[in-house]
Amino acid sequence: MAVEVTLGHAAEAAAAVKDKLVAEGVPAALAAGDSTLWGPEAQTEAAIRLGWLTLPTTSRELLPELTKLVERVRAEGLDHVVLAGMGGSSLAPEVICATEDVPLTVLDTTDPGQVLRALGERLENTVVVVASKSGGTVETDSHRRIYEKAFRDAGIDPADRIVVVTDPGSPLEKTAAEAGYQVFLADPNVGGRYSALSAFGLVPSALAGADVVKLLDDAAEVAPSLARNEGNPGLELGALLGAQALAGRDKLILRDALSDITGLPDWIEQLIAESTGKSGKGILPVVGADSAEAADQFSVDIGPEGDVHVDGPLGAQFLVWEYATAIAGRVLEIDPFNQPNVAESKENTAKILQGRPESAYPVVVDGPVEVYGDVGENCDNLADVLTWVLREIPENGYLAIMAYLDREAAFDAAILGGGDFEQTTEAWAAADVATLRNLLDYRTDHAVTFGWGPRFLHSTGQYHKGGPQVGVFLQITGVNSDDVEVPGRPYGLAELQLAQALGDLGALQSRGRPTVRLHLTDRRAGVAHLLSVAEEL
Template identity: 35%
Template sequence: MTVPSFTAVVSGNTTVTARGPVRDAAERMLGRLWIDQVPVRLASEDPALWPSAATAADDGRALCWPGQPGFSRAILPQIGELRAKARAEGLTELALLGRGAPARAAGLIVRNSAAARPLTLLESAEPGPVVRTGADHERLRQTMVVVTGDDAATETLRRVFVRMFQDLDLSPAQIARRFVTVAEPGGPAAKRADEAGHPLIEAPGRTPFGALSPYALVPAALAGTDVARLLDHATTVLPALTRPENNPGLVLGAILGGAARAGRTTVVLGDYPASLPGLADWVAVLLAEATGGRMLPLVQHGGQPVVPSDDVFLVTLDGRPRQDDATVTAPPSAQLVVWEYAAAVAAQLLGMDPLAPLPGAPAPHDPPAGSAPSPSPAEESMASAVLTEGEPGQAVEVHTHDPVLAGATDLAGLFDALAERVGADGHLAIVAHLDPDRARGQGTQVRRLGALLAARCARPVTISWGHRYPAIGNDRRERGVYLVLTGNVVHDVPVPDRHYRLSRLQLAQALSEARAARSGGCPVVRLHLQNRWAGLARLLESARGEA
């Protein structure tokens, strides 16, 4: 009798498979999860599951739990009214000011909705996308802005859009109708919306589990997505998530958490089909946030080599069950529910609180009026340069306090030193404070650099834009080597009522994140590009060994 090479769990149109050591690790976890009644406790939103849930319950606050559509269904009439008003005003373009898994989920939903208009997602203080939006006055006049974040960058971007609308000679009432804020009642964003007269949609406290929450569905609906239909389809999956058998979310969570507990903490997300573009990118952010950095998600977009290792496993979307460590096949709405549920289960197995703020998350504050982000980026930039390569105006500046990295005499030597610091069991985290657009920004070049460095290091290389996702080891200490990319800006945007521009806030945030990673014990090097295009070309040449 032939023993199957993989095990499959099927529920409706959703199938999860696993094979080899990953399957074995998952099977060891499933009994424990059911004994602990995790499926029932998740479905009932048991506050005793995690400290953050217990604290919120004591305070009378609601939080976003995985795969729960109830709150969004209750506000469908309010969403419909806003959408009708937007259409009557001729507002056909949408900008989303927010970050994290819920914002990525909104982008994923809109991208895969045939009826929806494109959504411009602004997750950081990078000036490029804002400049492009403001340059097209007709498009700007037709733009509606949804605010879902409460950090300094989001509030700064909100003020920038207010000023751009004012420059179009729109009245205060017209400007107010172009904003919608989604926020927890009584929070900073809700208070600012009330003061500005912007429509407010109240939502539970934001967590990584926001794919079916107002944080994702309000912008998706305003972009044209039929969110009521999406919720109907998502709801059909929920009964399977309370069962002891054929529970795809529980099994996928056991796969993820079991593999990580067995030492396979790097999950490579392979996205074979083009049927749901953007899914792997959302899953990566979801897992990083929900597990508090205990799992290191790596999206394999093609062209980025991943060397097999005992701490790496592969999960593919609509993949090959007989070859890949694990596969997940499901309709779009089911993917949203099953992955959120699985991320919560994995966090539980890893002893993490997925409802707690992510380590390294930006604080919801803004510099006082009349002040600039501190410390001064120019002062710190000039003080910490250890190497400059290239002609003035097009050079690459190297900033680091790490003695091994500071010993490099050129960029090629720096990349060799980076590989040495990563070692045989580490990873390299590229944090790009640049323009992520692949056609008009630096998205394509940074991804090429990541692929070259992955081949050079023979270890995982992750790429994030505008903020870092700390990776946490079993000892609860941060791990990894950081390569932070910053660059001069040609077209900048002044921040209203502040004596600085977006680029200064962006650089200040990059410097703050670099210091935080360094204080956590991680080697950090920052490469500042005096000219972004020339600097990246030089980096690519050095990474290829052509310099």
């Protein structure tokens, strides 16, 4: 089954862009891996970032070794699969496993509570996949160290339980070899956000029980169409994305429609935001919005319905969206393979960890919520602050909510089996800080995004700093009642989490954009109060 792209009312604008791309020979050139398509400044980077085009074939080399690993893990009764990875190392496996309804615990957080929850779940039956392209990702390195200690403390040899996925020659490969861990080396000519069909996507997904052969088969089936001028879903979709952005509709509302795929917009969010958000340009994906309300927005549905929709199996969708993103980069005249602003927040975090953040005083205290930042005059309470934040969004701007909290904490508010499904869902929503996105989205026509920190730093974080400077930023942090020591490091997860939040805050503030931090002195009470105030705006 191929991917079907239906453009609806947007077809006319996309057609002109598509005709230009065809006249320039772009479809066949991209399918052949032509690194010159994005200009001379991007050529060096593009030359080592186009390996994703052949992954439906080359990734099959991993299958014999991967099959043996899966058989061993099953034989040993290791049925709790934990993935320690950030960005491109975790988002694709999360979608794959959710779609196939196989259990996978994803650790893409530095929140102590979330990590402790994973550690407390059947450690004796746990296998951990440590995935990092660079091999130096601070979050993933911390998770590895924490699990190594946990296994040793339980009398378990970490070499029997830890599997590593990384690029050849990375520091992690060396560490893994010294520790005796099984290592899967990924194609170094594939960037992280394009790595869904590489070892980064396949290894954890196969261990969790997903059918990765079908994933590759579906991608291989659509691959030949990507060289064509007609009947090319990647070209159609890429022309659409580029045409809409050129026309000022640069907020892409991604919606899960009646599809067999679960959660694909979250993966697309990173792919497009990090690939296009630079040089003051970009396409901002918005996940969770019901509809496109403003002139700078347009919607794409994942599934068989919707005026503009993309339908097809997951493996094929991965490849088509990657191709389309590369096409959109060409249309917008940016390099879709670099991420020039990602390191800024990391460097700020490192500086904070080496010293200590300067003490700041809240400008407003409203119950369990402290407010930090330069808010407008006459902001005396939380309702005033939220109202001011919404009013600060400029024309064609957006609001980004960034929560450095435990993204699973809401599940503690209601246990399945304690009531009917509707009551349970309502209880979850009432305790989930992500509900704030919907509440504020209802009160503005502007795009409102939501990201869990530090997860979003590996996706929309690039867009926030490198894309159009029209964002307003609402950061949420909270007091940690627990902490987890990071063995071999002079800090714990609580300190790392706050340093990451403040590091990114500094990067955003240096751009002169409105930035407010809400600090919850009691997390559960703070979330409840925040949602209550937002609901009454």
